[in-house]
Structures are given as C-alpha cells and as structure tokens.
Amino acid sequence: MPELPEVETIKRSLAAGIVGKTIKKVITYRHKLRWAIPQELSQMLAGQAIVEVMRRAKYLLFKTTKGTLIVHFGMSGSMSLLAQYTLPGKHDHLDIFLADGKVLRYNDPRRFGCVLWTQHPETHELLQHLGVEPLEKKFNASYLYQHSRNRKVAVKLLLMDSHTVVGIGNIYANEALFLAHLYPLCKAASLTKAECELLVKCIKKVLKQAIVNNGTTFRDFKDGNGRRGRFAELLYVYGREGLPCKICSNVLRKMIVGNRSTVYCPHCQKI
DNA sequence: CGCTGACCCTGACGGC
DNA sequence: TGCCGTCAGGGTCAGC
16 A cells, blocks of 8 residues: 555654653554564563654654664555554554553554564664665665666666665556656666656655655555545546546556556657 | 566455 | 456565
C-alpha cells in the first residue's frame, strides 16, 4: 500500500499525538509478519518514552529512550492512533498502549510488513543498504546519471530499486515517468544527462504534491487518524489504463514491467 | 556482480 | 449466490 508519501503522511498524522508520550505496555496478537515480531518487544518498550517519529525510505522509525522501533507496512499495512482501546480485529497484530490511554495499533491483512526493534538503527541490516532519499539534495541529476550507467534494466525498475533511490513504488514510478515523458521500458543506461535532470525534477514534484495531499488512497490507504489521501484524483496514469490521457487525450495503455502493472501514454511517452 | 522470476499472504472484484 | 481466476500500492531470495 504505502509508498514514501503515504508513510510520510502516517508519520505526520501520528507525531503530534505520540511524541513525548510514555509507553505503558505492548500486546502482540499475532507474531508472524514478514519476520516475527520480537518476543521481547513488550519488555523493551514498556516504560519508554517516544522521543521522535522518523521516516527512512518506506520505514517508520519510532525513536524511544532506549532504542528504535522499526515499522514497515508492506502492501497492506497501516497504523492508527485510537482514542481508547477497542477489541482488535482480525488483522490487528500489535497494540502499543500509551500512558494517556490512547492506543497505537498496527494492522496488516497480507502480513508483508514488519515490526522490529533495534538499539542501533544506523547499522541495522534493513536500513544500512538503502539508497538516497529522493527529496534530499543528494538525489540530483548527476547522482541518477552516475547510478544509471551500465544498468541494463528498464528505467522504471531503476526508480523502484531501493539501493539507488528509496521510497518510489509502483504508483509514483508510473507518474514520474509520465511527467518526464519517458517510456517506462527504456534502458536506464540510455538516459542522457538532460533526461536525468528532468526525471529527478518530476520525481521530487510528484512526491511533494502527493505529500501535500496526504497521499494516494487508491483502495484503502488511511493515515494515523483514519483519513483518506486526496492524491488519487490527481494521478495522470496509474489506474487509468483505457482512459484518455489528461494531456493529449490518447488512450492510456498498460503493460507489465518487472511483474508490476505499468500504465503509460503512447503519445506523451515516446519509445 | 546484475538481472529475472517465484514467492510470502489475504481480500476485492469481475466473469461465468 | 457462489466459485474461480486475477490482481493489488513491497521486498527478499534463489538461480542463472
């Protein structure tokens, strides 16, 4: 479900309600996610204060006094801050009880996500091999140009490769390529410096606009307060196959790239 | 090392 | 109404 803008939206929606709050206890209802929720999580978190909520790539990081809780949402995960405890549903896997009575709840029907604990996030296996953040200055035309040399993969797969740049999933890869007039299957190594320049600009633009709009709710994405994102109606290509291009009116086409649906405009995105 | 495809899991939806 | 195939916003891993 969530790509960078959605995780960022969850982070912002939760921060005000949980930063500075103390964790009273933690209950795990189901351990088996992508990796098992650590058995010792409750004893590690109980009594700790939440110092800060951060995002790295599509990971949400809850920094506490003694360590960091790492949360990933996979395809279908979400978190919500409940005003008070209610009976957990089928796919609610974890409750974090705060001292003020609120409950931070993790839900993930497909269980592709994970909830882990570390005292050294900077060297954690899941975090240390990640590429640059797309909204930071380090992600620029020369970076993308360098990292695309000798790469035989389609440019779309390069954008979705978290060793290069993080946070871009299927929706925003589709959108950025449309905005940059690039055909999704064109080889990464064939990008010119000018194309890298434009592509970087378009990636930053679409991610920022999505964040401003609280993310894309295509099916069921909700932020920490249960609110839907507003970016879906602003999408140019994702989910619009068979519909007219918003720019040139040609019918948008769909193909599969790297096992994922890819929608593009045959006129605006020349081969 | 780079790349491809299978796979983890559940639910929604469309066709019959 | 119900069954079945297909698809879904992510990431890892084996195998070539």
